[in-house]
Amino acid sequence: MWNSPSEFFAMGGYALYVWSSFGACALVLLLEPIVIRIRNNAVIRRLKQQLIAERFDKESSQ
Amino acid sequence: MSKVNNISTADSRWINWFKWSSPSTFYPVAGKLIPIFWALTAIFGIAGLWVSFFVAPVDAVQGQGYRIIFVHVPASWMSMLIYLVMAGWAGLGLIFNTRLSAMMAQALAPIGAWMAFLSLWTGAFWGKPMWGTWWVWDARLTSELILLFLYLGFIALQASIDNPRRADKAGAILALVGVVNVPIIYFSVKWWNTLHQGASVSLTKAPAMAQTMLWGMLLMTLCFWMYSIAVSLMRVRTLILERETHTDWVRQLNEVNH
Numbered sequence: 001m002w003n004s005p006s007e008f009f010a011m012g013g014y015a016l017y018v019w020s021s022f023g024a025c026a027l028v029l030l031l032e033p034i035v036i037r038i039r040n041n042a043v044i045r046r047l048k049q050q051l052i053a054e055r056f057d058k059e060s061s062q
Numbered sequence: 063m064s065k066v067n068n069i070s071t072a073d074s075r076w077i078n079w080f081k082w083s084s085p086s087t088f089y090p091v092a093g094k095l096i097p098i099f100w101a102l103t104a105i106f107g108i109a110g111l112w113v114s115f116f117v118a119p120v121d122a123v124q125g126q127g128y129r130i131i132f133v134h135v136p137a138s139w140m141s142m143l144i145y146l147v148m149a150g151w152a153g154l155g156l157i158f159n160t161r162l163s164a165m166m167a168q169a170l171a172p173i174g175a176w177m178a179f180l181s182l183w184t185g186a187f188w189g190k191p192m193w194g195t196w197w198v199w200d201a202r203l204t205s206e207l208i209l210l211f212l213y214l215g216f217i218a219l220q221a222s223i224d225n226p227r228r229a230d231k232a233g234a235i236l237a238l239v240g241v242v243n244v245p246i247i248y249f250s251v252k253w254w255n256t257l258h259q260g261a262s263v264s265l266t267k268a269p270a271m272a273q274t275m276l277w278g279m280l281l282m283t284l285c286f287w288m289y290s291i292a293v294s295l296m297r298v299r300t301l302i303l304e305r306e307t308h309t310d311w312v313r314q315l316n317e318v319n320h
Contacts, residue, residue, distance in 0.1 A: 001116060001119070001120075002116075008115070011126040011127070011129070012120065012125045012126030012127070013125070013126070013127075014125060014126050014127035014129075014191055016187075017127055017130060017187045017188065017190060017191050018126065018127065018129050018130055018187075020187045021130045021133055021134065021183070021184040021187045021188065022130075022133055024180060024183050024184065024187075025133045025137065025180050025184065028176050028179070028180060029289060032172070032173065032176060032293055033292075033293055033296060036293065036296045036297050036300055037296075039300050040296070040299065040300040040303070043300060043303045043304050043307075044303065044317055044318060046307075047303070047307060047312065047313070047318045048318055050307075051313060051318065051319070
């Protein structure tokens, strides 16, 4: 169907429209799990700090 | 004797049902399901992109520009489907007062909003070369924009109420009222004269051509679907941790203690 890679990327003159659409989808779909991962790591870090603080409290009160 | 048995089986099923609605049992299950849905996303994504770009033939009217359909239609379908699922979970949370249902609704809203955004974005990049304009105040486009605003309103409303249970309730009512918009989007091309084409471009072509275009669309839709499940499970796990911080089971989790 495509005779050369450049023909593929040109998309019959619709390169801007086709690649902007697929590019935006790829970008959003890639960023979303990364953002969730960062948020997840932040909660776990906060929980760990809380546990350490509580353990420290217990030890120092004894 | 058999009567007693019946009661006990019915009883255990009833208990199981509620067991899964508890965040502490759902959290590890969701963790195991996520890799499966990522694998399915990859499989359908690779197959879908291959069909979209290398199998589906060029369109007689729109040339290569029609290939935007392979992301536009899945994003639009998912934006509507996710809204219905989100409203369903929100409604269940409202009726049974289960925390997990409300968290599911909350986890679905961001990915639904992104799907609505992508539907509008890819629609604009399709409309510009084919209709000569990025945007028109057409029934289909306007109702899809309202769907995006409903998602954003749901997220903003929940974020603005400090008490999580009250936030869940307010969000659920907004989500349920907004359901009326989904059939409006779906039937907008029938009910009003719009610039947006009716069904799908592929259906007017020769059957062999329609077949591969339809396959590309279906595979990409399955990819987006599996992706949405994977991402919302990831998000619901984060929400569970955030909202159940005070509980013992969260404090005893491996990821917190190591």
